[in-house]
Amino acid sequence: MTARRGRSQLSAARIAAEDARRIFIEEYRFLRGSLMSHESIARHLGISLATLQTRVMRYDCLILTAAEQRISDRLDALIEAGEPFTLEQVSALDDGTAQWLISTALGRGRIRSSQTGSGRPRRPSTYIPVRGAP
Numbered sequence: 001m002t003a004r005r006g007r008s009q010l011s012a013a014r015i016a017a018e019d020a021r022r023i024f025i026e027e028y029r030f031l032r033g034s035l036m037s038h039e040s041i042a043r044h045l046g047i048s049l050a051t052l053q054t055r056v057m058r059y060d061c062l063i064l065t066a067a068e069q070r071i072s073d074r075l076d077a078l079i080e081a082g083e084p085f086t087l088e089q090v091s092a093l094d095d096g097t098a099q100w101l102i103s104t105a106l107g108r109g110r111i112r113s114s115q116t117g118s119g120r121p122r123r124p125s126t127y128i129p130v131r132g133a134p
Helices: 003-031 038-045 049-061 066-081 097-107
Strands: 112-113 127-131
Touching: 003 038, 003 066, 038 049, 049 097, 049 112, 066 097, 066 112, 066 127
Parallel strands: none
Antiparallel strands: 112 127
């Protein structure tokens, strides 16, 4: 393969990746605008909720409803306070939104979980804010 052909294939791959990103973001925005839940969007796209969350984080295109935004604001306040907290402190009546936002914060390195792989009985996780995280 020549260097020119290699660059051409690389460029085509970048274009395809950018097209896939743009199409995903447009479809995600349309579906969220139609008030579809993240679970419904994942089913609609034929992917797992974890895969949807990964793509939303990668493309930084999370869209929240007003109720979800209130939960997100509460989570941000708990992280900013710098003290350990539990899922129940984020949202006592969680419908999955708080767990989604906690997972996102964990993925972004803003918090860490107190749970370990030990054989002890599971207790609710405590989340510890990470100093200097984005």
